[in-house]
Amino acid sequence: MRKLLLLSFTMLSFSALAGANQIQVPTDSNATYTLLEKGSQGSLRTITTKREGPSGVSFSQRIYDCDLSEVKYLGSGDTLEEMKNSQPDPNMAPIVSESIAYYLGKEACK
Numbered sequence: 001m002r003k004l005l006l007l008s009f010t011m012l013s014f015s016a017l018a019g020a021n022q023i024q025v026p027t028d029s030n031a032t033y034t035l036l037e038k039g040s041q042g043s044l045r046t047i048t049t050k051r052e053g054p055s056g057v058s059f060s061q062r063i064y065d066c067d068l069s070e071v072k073y074l075g076s077g078d079t080l081e082e083m084k085n086s087q088p089d090p091n092m093a094p095i096v097s098e099s100i101a102y103y104l105g106k107e108a109c110k
Contacts, residue, residue, distance in 0.1 A: 025103040030054055047108035059083040066109035069095045
């Protein structure tokens with residue numbers, strides 16, 4: 001019985017930890033977004049995410065200017081390697097309210 005309780009507690013703890021890395025994106029409700037990494041470059045914030053949805057798995061890294069509400073892709077791809085080797089967008093763009101970039105930006109700019 002004790003082993004069963006310990007196993008149950010371990011599983012619940014793991015589930016809670018996994019959920020802590022998930023980002024809710026209501027406008028893409030058929031997908032799950034997982035936070036892989038957050039960082040900064042001066043006053044800018046970066047976020048790397050994994051998206052799992054009906055179309056498969058993809059990875060992206062975005063950079064945010066939180067003060068100006070702007071974003072651009074630093075990379076994207078079906079694997080982390082593809083993401084790292086892809087070309088960044090040339091310019092920052094305004095963040096559209098309720099977009100995927102909007103919800104991920106809320107996490108990046110925390």
